[in-house]
Structures are given as structure tokens and as C-alpha cells.
Amino acid sequence: MDGAVTKAPPAPLSVASALERRVSVRAFLDRPVPREIIERIVRQAARAPSGGNLQPWHVRIIDGSDMAAFKALMDQRIREAPDSEPMPAPFYPDPLTSAQLRRRQRNGEILYAALGIDRTDMAARRAWNALNFRFFGAPSGVFLFLDRNATPFQWLDLGIYLQSLLLLLAENGLEACPQADWAMYGETVSGALGVDQALMLVCGVAIGHADPAHPENHIRTERDDPLAQERNG
Numbered sequence: 001m002d003g004a005v006t007k008a009p010p011a012p013l014s015v016a017s018a019l020e021r022r023v024s025v026r027a028f029l030d031r032p033v034p035r036e037i038i039e040r041i042v043r044q045a046a047r048a049p050s051g052g053n054l055q056p057w058h059v060r061i062i063d064g065s066d067m068a069a070f071k072a073l074m075d076q077r078i079r080e081a082p083d084s085e086p087m088p089a090p091f092y093p094d095p096l097t098s099a100q101l102r103r104r105q106r107n108g109e110i111l112y113a114a115l116g117i118d119r120t121d122m123a124a125r126r127a128w129n130a131l132n133f134r135f136f137g138a139p140s141g142v143f144l145f146l147d148r149n150a151t152p153f154q155w156l157d158l159g160i161y162l163q164s165l166l167l168l169l170a171e172n173g174l175e176a177c178p179q180a181d182w183a184m185y186g187e188t189v190s191g192a193l194g195v196d197q198a199l200m201l202v203c204g205v206a207i208g209h210a211d212p213a214h215p216e217n218h219i220r221t222e223r224d225d226p227l228a229q230e231r232n233g
């Protein structure tokens with residue numbers, strides 16, 4: 001642990017640089033992030049716009065000794081219920097369009113190649129995927145909830161909140177991974193954190209400092225041109 005080491009604060013980033021620099025990080029150093037920094041960022045992100053200014057997001061932070069106990073609880077829960085609890089919505093459209101399928105497959109190819117996992121090795125993929133529920137080793141995590149009465153427009157608002165949070169984390173020299181996989185265990189997470197049943201868990205965010213020794217932290221995912229005519233090919 002090198003939590004006592006103080007670093008000079010990072011130089012401010014332009015929005016464009018923060019967008020460029022932000023990537024999903026899936027392996028973290030054992031180095032705590034002060035709770036007050038995350039609280040400040042969570043509050044700053046609430047300047048995100050929302051339809052009717054409903055501000056439909058609800059946020060909980062987990063870290064410190066609570067995190068250790070929570071990871072132990074999740075390990076046990078995954079053993080008991082490996083196939084997920086009831087979900088607030090399906091992860092993906094069914095069926096995906098051909099373009100969506102192509103992008104999703106390419107994303108998996110890039111990630112599993114970096115991890116050295118054969119894409120046909122389902123046991124290895126499953127074992128690696130379970131790391132989601134340990135926040136990929138991050139010292140801090142944030143959970144994002146919506147009221148159960150949310151329409152797709154409040155989900156849209158939550159997405160804007162999430163990206164605001166991710167960019168602010170980047171500005172503060174922190175790395176993160178947004179994780180919709182947490183929606184698979186909303187009941188357990190809500191129970192552990194004492195969250196009202198009127199809320200549904202949509203997403204978690206692992207937060208910390210990237211471990212550069214892990215090749216999966218060095219992948220650069222691709223983007224298609226949003227203005228291209230043949231985006232559905």
C-alpha cells in the first residue's frame with residue numbers, strides 16, 4: 001500500500017482531453033482514494049442536465065472496510081446465484097442489429113486478446129467476468145440507482161450523469177470502469193447498503209488508480225464515425 005504517498009494534483013484537462021484519456025480500467029492498484037474526493041466528484045457530476053431537472057440519479061459510495069466486507073458478501077452471493085437476480089432491463093437488444101453485433105464481438109476480441117483468454121473458453125471468461133463483482137480490485141466504488149418509475153428518458157439522464165462522473169474522475173487523475181453488470185445483483189447490493197426498495201440499481205463504477213502491469217488496461221477500443229452513412233453494415 002502506498003496510500004500515504006502524496007502526489008502533486010494533476011494538471012486540469014480540457015473536456016476534449018478528458019474524453020480522449022478516459023478508458024475503462026479493469027485492474028487497480030491497492031491504493032486508497034480519499035472518500036472526500038469521491039464525494040466532491042459525485043456532487044459536481046450532479047450539474048449534469050436532466051429532463052425537467054428531475055435529477056433522477058441516486059448515488060451510494062462504498063470504500064474502506066465496508067468494501068472488504070461487501071466483496072466477501074458478493075463472493076458468496078455469486079456462488080449461490082451465478083445466473084443473476086432479477087434485472088431492471090435486458091442488457092442488450094434482442095436481436096442486435098448486424099452493426100451492433102459486429103461492434104460487440106470486436107470489443108470482446110480486443111479485451112480477451114489482451115487478457116490472453118481464448119474467446120471459446122467460457123469457463124475462463126466466466127471466471128474473469130466475476131471480477132466485476134469485486135470492482136476489479138478497485139478500492140472504491142459508486143452505485144447509481146434510479147427510481148423504479150423511470151422512463152427511458154430518466155435512463156438517458158443517468159447516462160449523462162455517468163459520463164460527467166467519468167470525466168471528472170479523469171480530471172482528478174483517477175481511473176474507473178462503468179459496470180452495468182452490477183444490475184445483475186441489485187437485490188443484494190440494495191440489501192447490503194440499506195437502499196430503498198423503490199430504487200433499482202442500474203450501474204456501478206469501479207474507481208481507483210490503474211495498475212499498469214495489467215495488459216487489459218492498455219487496450220484502446222474502436223469507434224465508428226457517427227456520421228457515416230453505412231453504420232448498419
Ligand SMILES: Cc1cc2nc3c(=O)[nH]c(=O)nc-3n(C[C@H](O)[C@H](O)[C@H](O)COP(=O)(O)O)c2cc1C
Nearest residue numbers: 022023024026107132177178179180181182203221
Ligand atoms: C453503461 C456502461 C456499462 C458498462 N458495463 C460494463 C461492465 O459491466 N463490465 C465491464 O467490464 N465493462 C463495462 N463497460 C465498459 C465498456 O465495455 C466500455 O466502455 C467499452 O468497451 C468502450 O471502451 P472504453 O470505455 O475503454 O472506451 C460499460 C460501459 C458503459 C458505458
